[in-house]
Amino acid sequence: MSSPVRRLAVGIEYDGTRYAGWQHQPGRETIQDSIQKALSAVADHPVTVAAAGRTDAGVHACAQVAHFDTRADRPVRGWVLGANSHLPPDIAINWAMEVEPSFHARYTAQGRTYRYCILRRATRPAILRDRVCWTRAALDAAAMHEGAQALVGEHDFSSFRAVECQSTTPKRHVDSISVQADGPLVVLEISANSYLHHMVRNIAGTLMEVGAGERPPAWVAEILAARDRTRAGITAPAGGLYLWQVRYPKSLQVPETAFNRAWAMIAGLAGD
Numbered sequence: 001m002s003s004p005v006r007r008l009a010v011g012i013e014y015d016g017t018r019y020a021g022w023q024h025q026p027g028r029e030t031i032q033d034s035i036q037k038a039l040s041a042v043a044d045h046p047v048t049v050a051a052a053g054r055t056d057a058g059v060h061a062c063a064q065v066a067h068f069d070t071r072a073d074r075p076v077r078g079w080v081l082g083a084n085s086h087l088p089p090d091i092a093i094n095w096a097m098e099v100e101p102s103f104h105a106r107y108t109a110q111g112r113t114y115r116y117c118i119l120r121r122a123t124r125p126a127i128l129r130d131r132v133c134w135t136r137a138a139l140d141a142a143a144m145h146e147g148a149q150a151l152v153g154e155h156d157f158s159s160f161r162a163v164e165c166q167s168t169t170p171k172r173h174v175d176s177i178s179v180q181a182d183g184p185l186v187v188l189e190i191s192a193n194s195y196l197h198h199m200v201r202n203i204a205g206t207l208m209e210v211g212a213g214e215r216p217p218a219w220v221a222e223i224l225a226a227r228d229r230t231r232a233g234i235t236a237p238a239g240g241l242y243l244w245q246v247r248y249p250k251s252l253q254v255p256e257t258a259f260n261r262a263w264a265m266i267a268g269l270a271g272d
Contacts, residue, residue: 010093015091021057031061035093051064119135120138145180161229162235173192
């Protein structure tokens, strides 16, 4: 008699620099393929994973969440240690837990938080070259924060939507958005129910024009109202973007990975 099917969730972090994004693409190396290969080795049968957020090429994650089904009977610690032994150094599973069959990493999530990190200094970074967006401009974080507040709430985000976006609606609800300076770092943090393709990077590129003094903070509201992608700023580079947190109902007790200490380390490396 075969074992019953169990659904498990895992928490994943990765450096997305050398990958073509999360989602499987024939002939290209992806995060999903690496995770599935590792978990399949532990399960001793093919495993398919679904993620909370399908990050693009070059984008990183501190707290990605994925789920999969299996008949394999392994302790939770065994899933973590076993999968990590089959993963490359730039991908790691931090935790695993059994969840209800109705749990879905993407659709059960109540919201996601992204951080976009900009390094403002005269010289290009070496250690952080693929982990921040570098600019020589002396960005005004306060002006960027002021302009960003126009994006809070439910809006049509067509002005910040990639042409190839496949979403059936351009409407999204932004719960909060902030821009703060930490020495030479400027960090944009945005929390929303979900996102359009390249939405955060397009917002970052727009706010950088405000921070550089090329546009006033009120311009962000004008761009939002225009519903025209050609009116907004550039798509900021992928390397500065991090999937920071995925939020689920408290009752599910899905772990929330804390990365404050890691972020402080990054800030220290970026400092003068």
